[in-house]
Amino acid sequence: GQQVMQIPQYQHVQEGEDFTTYCNSSTTLSNIQWYKQRPGGHPVFLIQLVKSGEVKKQKRLTFQFGEAKKNSSLHITATQTTDVGTYFCAGPSGGYQKVTFGIGTKLQVIP
Amino acid sequence: EAQVTQNPRYLITVTGKKLTVTCSQNMNHEYMSWYRQDPGLGLRQIYYSMNVEVTDKGDVPEGYKVSRKEKRNFPLILESPSPNQTSLYFCASSYSVGRYNEQFFGPGTRLTVL
Numbered sequence: 032g033q034q035v036m037q038i039p040q041y042q043h044v045q046e047g048e049d050f051t052t053y054c055n056s057s058t059t060l061s062n063i064q065w066y067k068q069r070p071g072g073h074p075v076f077l078i079q080l081v082k083s084g085e086v087k088k089q090k091r092l093t094f095q096f097g098e099a100k101k102n103s104s105l106h107i108t109a110t111q112t113t114d115v116g117t118y119f120c121a122g123p124s125g126g127y128q129k130v131t132f133g134i135g136t137k138l139q140v141i142p
Numbered sequence: 143e144a145q146v147t148q149n150p151r152y153l154i155t156v157t158g159k160k161l162t163v164t165c166s167q168n169m170n171h172e173y174m175s176w177y178r179q180d181p182g183l184g185l186r187q188i189y190y191s192m193n194v195e196v197t198d199k200g201d202v203p204e205g206y207k208v209s210r211k212e213k214r215n216f217p218l219i220l221e222s223p224s225p226n227q228t229s230l231y232f233c234a235s236s237y238s239v240g241r242y243n244e245q246f247f248g249p250g251t252r253l254t255v256l
Contacts, residue, residue, distance in 0.1 A: 073232055073247040128239055129200055134184040
């Protein structure tokens with residue numbers, strides 16, 4: 032079945048440094064979503080990318096969808112302590128009815 | 143307030159004692175889903191439902207049952223819980239599948255099976 036791989040699994044950065052997490056799918060995706068889960072919380076939707084090569088920005092967060100629609104990335108510029116959490120990518124699978132999540136990247140920001 | 147609610151939030155039980163975790167959404171969403179979250183394994187989909195009376199298996203359905211008799215409710219049933227079902231469970235809903243499928247997650251249920 033479809034696999035969604037996400038790296039790195041953990042990342043520690045100094046506050047102010049940049050951070051990137053990468054997501055790769057074994058199959059072409061119709062869309063990809065990104066979620067953030069704060070420690071002790073539940074996943075919260077950040078964004079959905081649909082078009083090949085799409086780039087979207089939300090303040091310091093930049094999301095990209097690859098040209099082949101098999102990979103995606105989330106880049107955070109100048110991290111802040113409020114960015115701490117686990118970031119997940121997710122894509123449809125199994126005829127677009129199932130959803131497969133990446134393993135997540137846990138971000139720690141050192142003040 | 144638009145939300146997904148789950149009950150209970152915490153549950154400690156023993157092997158073999160049937161339990162139900164309830165999930166309810168007030169957004170008139172068609173699609174509902176259950177996930178389990180385990181360290182190092184991320185979120186894995188257990189079951190999903192496209193609409194009332196339409197349910198199907200996710201990636202890890204063994205040991206679980208679901209039902210969707212009403213649009214707003216999607217309970218998760220563990221007929222005979224085992225310790226390997228100790229996990230953090232999330233219910234989620236979305237308007238539909240396809241392009242507009244932002245999922246809203248409940249607060250989670252932490253289950254311990256002794």
